Amino acid sequence: MHDKTLAQLSAGLASGEYSSVELTRHFLDRIQRLDPVYNSFITVMADQALASAASADQQRASGKGVHPLCGVPIAHKDIFCTEGVRTSCASKMLDNFIPPYNATVVDNFLAAGAVVLGKTNMDEFAMGSSNETSWYGPVKNPWDINTVPGGSSGGSAAAIAARLTPASTATDTGGSIRQPAALCGISGLKPTYGRVSRWGMIAFASSLDQGGPLARTAEDLALMMNVMASYDPRDSTCLDLEVPDYTAGLTNSIAGLKIGVPKEYFDEGLNPATAKVVQDALRQLEQLGATLHDISLPHSSLSVPAYYVIAPAEASANLSRFDGVRYGYRCEEPQDLRDLYMRTRAEGFGDEVKRRILVGAYCLSAGYYDAYYNKAQQVRRLIKQDFVSAFEQVDMILGPTCPNPAFEFGSKGDNPVAMYLEDIYTISTNLAGLPGMSIPCGLVDNKPVGLQIIGNYFSEAHMLNVAHQYQMATDWHTRQPADIG
Amino acid sequence: MSWETVIGLEVHVQLATKTKIFSGSSTAFGAAPNTQASAVDLAMPGTLPVANEQAFRYAIMFGLAIDAEIGKTSVFERKNYFYPDLPKGYQTTQLAKPIVGPGHVDIQLKDGSHKRVRIHHAHLEEDAGKSLHEDFHGMSGIDLNRAGTPLIEIVSEPDMRNAEEAVAFAKKLHSIVTSLGICDGNMSQGSMRFDVNISVRKKGDEKLGTRTETKNLNSFKFMEEAIALEVERQIDVIEDGGKILQETRLYNADTKTARSMRSKEEANDYRYFPCPDLLPVVIDDATIEQLRSTLPELPDARHKRFVEQYGLSDYDAGVLGDDATMAHYFEAATKVCGDAKLAANWIMGELSARLNGEDKTIGDSPVSAVQLGQMILRIKDNTISNKMAKEVLQGVWTGEGDPDTVIEKRGLKQVSDSGAIEALVADVLAANSAQVDNYRSADDSKRPKMIGFFVGQIMKASKGQANPQQVNEILLKKLNELI
Numbered sequence: 012m013h014d015k016t017l018a019q020l021s022a023g024l025a026s027g028e029y030s031s032v033e034l035t036r037h038f039l040d041r042i043q044r045l046d047p048v049y050n051s052f053i054t055v056m057a058d059q060a061l062a063s064a065a066s067a068d069q070q071r072a073s074g075k076g077v078h079p080l081c082g083v084p085i086a087h088k089d090i091f092c093t094e095g096v097r098t099s100c101a102s103k104m105l106d107n108f109i110p111p112y113n114a115t116v117v118d119n120f121l122a123a124g125a126v127v128l129g130k131t132n133m134d135e136f137a138m139g140s141s142n143e144t145s146w147y148g149p150v151k152n153p154w155d156i157n158t159v160p161g162g163s164s165g166g167s168a169a170a171i172a173a174r175l176t177p178a179s180t181a182t183d184t185g186g187s188i189r190q191p192a193a194l195c196g197i198s199g200l201k202p203t204y205g206r207v208s209r210w211g212m213i214a215f216a217s218s219l220d221q222g223g224p225l226a227r228t229a230e231d232l233a234l235m236m237n238v239m240a241s242y243d244p245r246d247s248t249c250l251d252l253e254v255p256d257y258t259a260g261l262t263n264s265i266a267g268l269k270i271g272v273p274k275e276y277f278d279e280g281l282n283p284a285t286a287k288v289v290q291d292a293l294r295q296l297e298q299l300g301a302t303l304h305d306i307s308l309p310h311s312s313l314s315v316p317a318y319y320v321i322a323p324a325e326a327s328a329n330l331s332r333f334d335g336v337r338y339g340y341r342c343e344e345p346q347d348l349r350d351l352y353m354r355t356r357a358e359g360f361g362d363e364v365k366r367r368i369l370v371g372a373y374c375l376s377a378g379y380y381d382a383y384y385n386k387a388q389q390v391r392r393l394i395k396q397d398f399v400s401a402f403e404q405v406d407m408i409l410g411p412t413c414p415n416p417a418f419e420f421g422s423k424g425d426n427p428v429a430m431y432l433e434d435i436y437t438i439s440t441n442l443a444g445l446p447g448m449s450i451p452c453g454l455v456d457n458k459p460v461g462l463q464i465i466g467n468y469f470s471e472a473h474m475l476n477v478a479h480q481y482q483m484a485t486d487w488h489t490r491q492p493a494d495i496g
Numbered sequence: 497m498s499w500e501t502v503i504g505l506e507v508h509v510q511l512a513t514k515t516k517i518f519s520g521s522s523t524a525f526g527a528a529p530n531t532q533a534s535a536v537d538l539a540m541p542g543t544l545p546v547a548n549e550q551a552f553r554y555a556i557m558f559g560l561a562i563d564a565e566i567g568k569t570s571v572f573e574r575k576n577y578f579y580p581d582l583p584k585g586y587q588t589t590q591l592a593k594p595i596v597g598p599g600h601v602d603i604q605l606k607d608g609s610h611k612r613v614r615i616h617h618a619h620l621e622e623d624a625g626k627s628l629h630e631d632f633h634g635m636s637g638i639d640l641n642r643a644g645t646p647l648i649e650i651v652s653e654p655d656m657r658n659a660e661e662a663v664a665f666a667k668k669l670h671s672i673v674t675s676l677g678i679c680d681g682n683m684s685q686g687s688m689r690f691d692v693n694i695s696v697r698k699k700g701d702e703k704l705g706t707r708t709e710t711k712n713l714n715s716f717k718f719m720e721e722a723i724a725l726e727v728e729r730q731i732d733v734i735e736d737g738g739k740i741l742q743e744t745r746l747y748n749a750d751t752k753t754a755r756s757m758r759s760k761e762e763a764n765d766y767r768y769f770p771c772p773d774l775l776p777v778v779i780d781d782a783t784i785e786q787l788r789s790t791l792p793e794l795p796d797a798r799h800k801r802f803v804e805q806y807g808l809s810d811y812d813a814g815v816l817g818d819d820a821t822m823a824h825y826f827e828a829a830t831k832v833c834g835d836a837k838l839a840a841n842w843i844m845g846e847l848s849a850r851l852n853g854e855d856k857t858i859g860d861s862p863v864s865a866v867q868l869g870q871m872i873l874r875i876k877d878n879t880i881s882n883k884m885a886k887e888v889l890q891g892v893w894t895g896e897g898d899p900d901t902v903i904e905k906r907g908l909k910q911v912s913d914s915g916a917i918e919a920l921v922a923d924v925l926a927a928n929s930a931q932v933d934n935y936r937s938a939d940d941s942k943r944p945k946m947i948g949f950f951v952g953q954i955m956k957a958s959k960g961q962a963n964p965q966q967v968n969e970i971l972l973k974k975l976n977e978l979i
Contacts, residue, residue, distance in 0.1 A: 092542045105541065112535055114542060211542040218772035246544050247774055325772055328574045331585020332539040336638065348636075352578055375576070375767035384769060 012037050013174040017231035020177055021079045024071060031082030035064035035126050038084045042128065042175045045496050049151045051170035053089045054097050055129040060084065064126045080238060081124030086179040088167050089130035090137055091117050091222070092211040100213045101135045101145040104333045104340045104359035114211025115243045116180055116222050123238045128176050132166030135361045136330065137187055137215040139163050140433045141423070144363040149420060152195060153492040154458055158417035161191030167225045168195035173495045178226035178235055182212060184219045185318055186437025189449035192225055193412035193461020196451045196490060198478065199225045200232045203469050204444035205250040208243030214329040216322035219441040228488050229450065229478035233257035236471060257472050261479040266300030268477060271405030275311040276436050282415045288453030288460045289411045292481070296409070299480055304405050308397040313390045314439035315431055320374045320387035327371030333359060366427065395443040402467045407477060411436055412449040412461030436463060446471050450478045451487040459490070498699040501727050503662045504654035506691040507669055508647050509679045510623065511554045517622050517646035518545030518588065525685050533640035539583035544773050547572070551646040552777065553787060554678035555595045555620050558648060560788050561672050562615055564599025569778050570620070572771040577764045580638050581625035589621035591768050593776070596648070601672070602796065603664040604814065613665050614653040623647050654693065654704065659723040663716050666690055667818065671795040675820040689714050692723060695740070696730045706740040710747050710754060722747035725754055798823055806836035815844055822858045825865045832869025835876060842868060846889055863892045871899040878963055884908045912963040914970065920962060921970050924953045936979055947971065
């Protein structure tokens with residue numbers, strides 16, 4: 012059962028091939044058996060999952076129409092607040108935090124009747140590209156447990172690659188859905204900023220954070236998007252736009268699709284083997300009737316520096332609430348208020364989080380604001396303008412998701428900038444607020460490579476159509492790691 | 497050496513919205529600690545703010561009332577600092593693009609002169625919670641009920657030159673926001689708080705001296721005291737050859753002393769930046785015009801109207817018209833009794849004295865405007881004398897009932913039966929024949945002075961209940977008959 016896609020599982024439940032309880036038990040067993048190796052879950056919700064599976068089975072048995080995802084198991088990234096269930100954001104700071112409310116995304120899946128297997132591991136507060144910053148330890152890439160799964164949604168991606176869950180929610184601030192999707196050989200979609208509610212999703216960088224799905228196929232992403240996307244008046248940055256049926260246009264032909272290929276995404280920083288795999292994928296799309304056009308996104312090289320000013324600046328304020336006063340970690344025996352603050356935050360946050368808080372506070376401080384924060388915002392507008400111009404010529408922009416396949420643990424540990432450059436192709440879409448996808452398009456040394464699809468604002472349905480057509484013509488999305496039980 | 501004081505004010509005004517500026521929690525005062533604090537107010541992880549539209553409407557109304565430019569694009573920013581009563585670790589406020597731009601407020605001084613105080617801007621922001629340092633055995637308690645209450649902070653230019661001007665300005669602001677109905681004006685509950693920036697310079701100097709900021713004054717009286725104290729301190733320091741340090745000071749109204757809270761060097765770097773959770777708010781002209789057309793009467797217009805409509809003096813119109821609650825009280829009482837002059841006299845005299853005596857404002861007067869009006873009606877129809885009216889007021893004040901009930905219960909009805917009064921007069925004249933003889937033999941010019949004795953005797957005989965005007969008339973008639 013674990014080899015099936017979300018769509019197949021939904022069909023199997025509908026036909027009565029198996030019950031949700033059987034399905035849920037199967038995945039819970041796999042998690043119990045295999046996850047000690049991958050460490051992809053922080054919290055497994057076995058009891059709650061079986062209870063909601065039983066209730067889903069009842070609903071289906073009642074004969075009333077149910078949502079396609081009713082009784083289908085999924086996982087939530089541990090950044091989405093779940094009422095009554097610890098939500099840690101992979102930080103010691105929130106190791107004891109049990110929210111009294113659900114994220115809107117969590118509520119949406121609850122309403123659909125989906126079964127939540129548990130909360131997945133991630134980089135602490137979503138800050139990282141390797142899942143090495145989690146307080147609960149790193150996640151192992153099922154393709155090679157000596158390599159990283161990517162981050163920050165590494166737990167979600169690894170769990171899907173290891174067939175411990177068919178799909179998961181995730182978040183993407185600079186590539187945190189697409190990069191782990193690429194490194195774990197699965198599909199992931201970061202929607203347009205404002206498409207998925209951020210209520211109850213613990214903030215890293217508010218103007219860049221966006222929730223989205225991870226799954227095996229584009230079709231599964233469409234099923235997930237049908238639930239995740241919603242207008243939410245509790246999130247002022249959420250757009251009041253009708254949610255389309257993302258599965259409706261999947262089978263459309265892509266003949267005549269104009270694909271832009273930015274030269275900046277094939278520069279010297281790109282691994283030549285990865286470049287070849289991506290070029291092959293582009294030719295495959297040509298065969299499906301698309302046309303390729305050379306384009307330029309001239310300010311691409313500025314995206315990483317701009318991002319590493321804006322994201323830490325917002326994070327420095329967003330993480331101020333973790334002060335030991337109302338919830339979360341509090342240091343032992345504080346001597347006074349200052350001691351409470353200093354030790355709580357020194358002991359509760361990991362190194363990467365502290366690094367970004369320091370960078371962010373510095374960029375916003377008196378005398379530096381204009382040189383850093385303001386300048387970065389100007390660059391952000393230029394990057395957005397690059398895309399606006401490009402989309403006047405082409406329908407989609409395609410290229411690699413990451414410069415390299417999965418790297419080994421600790422290989423970039425002492426060099427944060429080398430780690431930051433792993434996100435060079437994904438960050439600019441967050442700065443522009445555009446939707447971006449990654450789908451498997453080949454292997455290099457038996458490590459997956461991701462093809463990135465960047466669409467215009469709110470063109471997710473069209474992007475999923477392109478990805479689905481590619482997946483109908485290829486089998487990279489069906490490849491799976493050896494030795495996953 | 498002659499010194500000039502320069503004063504600027506920053507005024508925090510709590511807006512009278514039902515819910516908080518970024519959450520649906522109630523803003524009502526006085527609830528049990530933390531019962532009006534939602535997940536948003538507690539800054540729980542993942543929660544997000546949603547701006548309160550009514551707070552914007554109120555802020556725009558204030559802007560229109562002070563003839564200010566309304567910020568068409570209004571941006572919230574985060575002001576970062578750590579304090580336990582600030583749950584997010586930043587205050588959501590406005591800096592570069594406030595809702596209200598430059599405007600002005602005109603004040604009238606005691607000598608009758610007028611002065612214009614310029615407003616630099618006014619911005620929307622959230623209030624912090626409260627730290628409670630008592631009752632926790634050396635620890636501090638945090639009450640977040642107030643956290644997120646909407647405020648406008650009104651920032652004046654340094655246009656005031658003494659405490660009188662500063663207090664007049666503060667009172668005028670109080671009058672404007674209560675007239676608009678955007679603030680309940682309750683100073684003792686912190687609905688209006690004043691930060692006073694004070695510097696001194698040699699008379700004639702152009703350059704401003706170094707200023708200090710005395711924070712969180714919540715009464716006009718404390719403000720006046722704190723300014724006097726700080727001006728004196730600054731002049732003493734300078735005359736002793738010292739320098740004023742830029743610092744924040746706290747005034748203690750109990751000990752009438754002030755102390756330094758923090759110096760400029762200890763000041764926070766607030767690292768302001770636009771709040772990414774709240775998009776810029778664009779105010780369209782239609783909204784502004786709609787609010788302008790429904791703006792309630794403002795204090796200056798009301799002042800003018802009181803002079804014209806009720807024939808009040810400029811001074812009386814100021815006392816009765818500047819405070820919205822007072823103005824409503826006056827107009828309600830006048831409506832009942834139909835006599836503005838009497839209503840004005842009773843409110844500004846007896847009633848105000850009683851209110852001041854118990855440290856009450858007109859808003860908490862135990863005697864309602866309707867009751868005062870009814871009482872005045874009884875004076876006008878000769879049921880009671882002015883002197884009895886004071887007793888009636890006392891009775892209504894202490895809850896004995898409406899004026900008519902009090903008059904009935906206390907037996908305060910004035911005797912206006914001319915037959916009865918004539919009998920009283922006859923009795924008194926008969927019993928005091930010596931004085932009557934004196935009166936008869938006296939010069940015309942001395943007689944009026946002698947009348948008082950007879951009036952006193954007659955009133956005494958009537959136990960104070962005889963109508964004094966009738967007593968006068970009948971007595972004169974009788975005495976004249978005897979001449």
